[in-house]
Amino acid sequence: AQSVTQLGSHVSVSEGALVLLRCNYSSSVPPYLFWYVQYPNQGLQLLLKYTTGATLVKGINGFEAEFKKSETSFHLTKPSAHMSDAAEYFCAVSDPGVNNDMRFGAGTRLTVKP
């Protein structure tokens, strides 16, 4: 069964600095990969996803992630952090095939300092 590990439960960056949130997965086959964001007191919303095709995926709000099969990783990046990026970020994985649901990582809380 697939699983996902997010390295770092809390990440703090300064406004304007690079954001890097790490996600590694374990899967017997190339999986489908997702990043969701949760703003305070709200539900989750999709940032971006990789299913097939180009391994560099661009999402909303300037975020992007690259699927690296050799490293089993799907790290999320943004070149310049904004105060409004402060939120909790979840990486999720799903294996191709019937009856394979989505598994979420534990989440990484991003703090942006002025």
Place this chain on the structure above:
Amino acid sequence: NAGVTQTPKFQVLKTGQSMTLQCAQDMNHEYMSWYRQDPGMGLRLIHYSVGAGITDQGEVPNGYNVSRSTTEDFPLRLLSAAPSQTSVYFCASSYSRGLAGFQETQYFGPGTRLLVL
């Protein structure tokens, strides 16, 4: 579109009480699911449904029941509340799960915060 709606937003229960968390979506989505969110554990799937009349268990189903009589509604029932069920509950929906795996975007409700004393 209202999207995915959940009621109530917050609930306090005593151990042993039962209650139903409501979830509705107006996007004509086939797939609906319930997750619980606990600190340091991310979201864990409780139950899901791939269409009206079809439900199945997820990762942590014990203590919960679901039914899906319509496409729009997917209520979650706590049969006899326990302190271990204190959590934030999210309902989500997507167009389908598909035969080739879960590729679809899930749309989440705002959550229900449950405290069991």
